[in-house]
Every structure is written in structure tokens, then in C-alpha cells.
Amino acid sequence: MDVKLLEKLLEEVRGGRLGVAEALERLRHLPFENLGFARVDHHRSLRQGFPEVVFAEGKTIDQLKAILTSLSGGAEHILMTRLAPDKAEVLLADFSEAQYHPVSRVLTLSRGEVPDRGRGIIVVISAGTSDIPVAEEAALTARIMGHKVEPLYDCGVAGLHRLLAHQHLFGQATVFVVVAGMEGALPSVVGGLVDRPVIAVPTSVGYGAAFGGLAALLAMLNSCANGVSVVNIDNGFGAGYLAALINRKDS
Numbered sequence: 001m002d003v004k005l006l007e008k009l010l011e012e013v014r015g016g017r018l019g020v021a022e023a024l025e026r027l028r029h030l031p032f033e034n035l036g037f038a039r040v041d042h043h044r045s046l047r048q049g050f051p052e053v054v055f056a057e058g059k060t061i062d063q064l065k066a067i068l069t070s071l072s073g074g075a076e077h078i079l080m081t082r083l084a085p086d087k088a089e090v091l092l093a094d095f096s097e098a099q100y101h102p103v104s105r106v107l108t109l110s111r112g113e114v115p116d117r118g119r120g121i122i123v124v125i126s127a128g129t130s131d132i133p134v135a136e137e138a139a140l141t142a143r144i145m146g147h148k149v150e151p152l153y154d155c156g157v158a159g160l161h162r163l164l165a166h167q168h169l170f171g172q173a174t175v176f177v178v179v180a181g182m183e184g185a186l187p188s189v190v191g192g193l194v195d196r197p198v199i200a201v202p203t204s205v206g207y208g209a210a211f212g213g214l215a216a217l218l219a220m221l222n223s224c225a226n227g228v229s230v231v232n233i234d235n236g237f238g239a240g241y242l243a244a245l246i247n248r249k250d251s
Contacts, residue, residue, distance in 0.1 A: 040070040051075035056083035079144050080107040081237050104136035108144050117146030118247045120174030127156035127180035130205045134236040135179040141240030147247050157185045170194050175246045177239045181205025184216025191225025199239045200230045
């Protein structure tokens with residue numbers, strides 16, 4: 001349950017606008033709701049500042065509907081990742097407030113405006129156009145968590161002038177998310193130019209010797225630039241979430 005919603009519920013009870021029995025019914029599923037196939041964590045927002053995020057891949061449409069229904073009962077802003085287009089079409093018919101982002105395969109659901117929780121800008125950079133789906137997953141994650149994101153796409157090392165043309169943004173950023181496949185060199189370049197944290201995201205983009213992103217992952221782990229941290233292959237969500245924590249006003 002969202003902190004704001006919980007405060008509202010308690011105020012309604014104190015003001016006599018909500019009976020104790022009804023309040024107990026709303027609170028009955030805390031701290032989690034057992035759906036049989038999933039235990040939906042309604043306390044996630046209270047503990048971590050954002051509701052449980054749904055990884056859609058491998059789940060049936062009925063499971064996704066049930067989880068989304070459960071979450072939407074107590075959360076104002078919901079994020080679902082790795083959602084196939086055919087399943088998204090079915091969910092959008094039942095959840096009119098939801099929005100599907102086909103490039104990143106992300107579904108977001110917001111009731112009202114997302115509050116601004118950031119103290120600066122998160123700059124998300126992709127090395128190539130083929131890396132944009134992972135970069136967009138990171139950007140959308142940070143945005144629904146309440147952070148301003150500035151995307152810089154297709155700025156890889158094959159043409160560094162494309163990146164350097166945007167150096168005016170470097171001083172404005174609190175944290176960088178740098179997404180690259182192939183040889184994974186771009187995070188090291190960015191790390192050598194800035195004095196802010198760089199979250200490196202290897203992607204599975206590349207020819208055979210890229211080994212599905214393993215070459216980029218190892219290159220990023222072996223970066224000689226300071227301040228570079230690495231998440232898993234294609235894990236745009238993990239990078240966006242970490243960037244949001246770094247950029248949070250109270251951090």
C-alpha cells in the first residue's frame with residue numbers, strides 16, 4: 001500500500017467517514033495477498049518507496065490480470081516489464097488507465113501525476129539504435145518512480161562526436177545509465193568524462209563473438225574508468241531503478 005493512500009485511509013477512519021470494519025477489510029491483505037500462484041507484496045512501497053514491479057515474461061494472461069488487479073487496489077503507480085504485445089493488448093482492454101510502450105515492452109499504470117522525487121537529471125545513453133529497447137526500459141522505470149530523464153540515443157564509440165555534442169548535459173546529471181552491446185566500450189568513455197556515478201548496462205546486441213552480451217558484460221566489469229558499476233545483461237529495469245535511488249531527494 002502506498003504511504004499516501006494509507007494516510008488517507010487512517011484520516012477517513014479518524015474523521016468518521018470510514019467505518020472500522022471497512023478499513024479492516026481494506027487492510028486485510030497487508031502485508032501481502034496470497035493469490036495461490038503469487039504472493040503480492042503490498043508493503044513494498046512502505047519499505048522501499050515504490051510498489052512491487054511485475055516481471056511479465058513467463059506469466060499467463062490470467063496471472064497478469066490477477067496481479068495487476070491486486071496491485072492497482074493499493075498503488076497509484078505500477079510498472080510491468082517484459083510484457084509481450086499480445087498480452088498487453090488484452091490487459092489494456094481491462095485497465096484503461098494503463099499505457100503500453102512497445103519498444104521497451106513495458107506497461108505503466110498511473111492514477112494521477114507522478115510526483116517529482118528527483119534532485120537532478122538522469123541521463124540515459126545508448127551506444128546504438130539497437131540498444132534503445134533496453135535504454136527505454138531504464139528510462140521508463142526511472143520516470144514512473146518520479147525522476148526526470150534525458151535520453152541520448154545512438155551515441156556510440158564509432159562516432160564519439162555524437163556524444164561530445166551533448167557535453168552541456170554532463171554537469172546537470174546526477175547519474176548516468178549507459179547502455180551498450182558489441183564490445184561494450186561506451187560506459188568506460190563516459191566514466192572518463194564525468195564525476196558522477198555511471199551505471200553500465202550490457203546488452204545482448206552483437207555478432208557471434210559478442211556471446212549474447214557476455215563480451216560487453218566482461219568489458220564493463222573490467223573498465224579502467226572510476227565510478228562505473230555494472231548490472232546484468234539487458235537489465236534496463238535494474239539500472240533505471242538504481243539510478244532512481246541515487247537521484248532520490250532524500251538520499
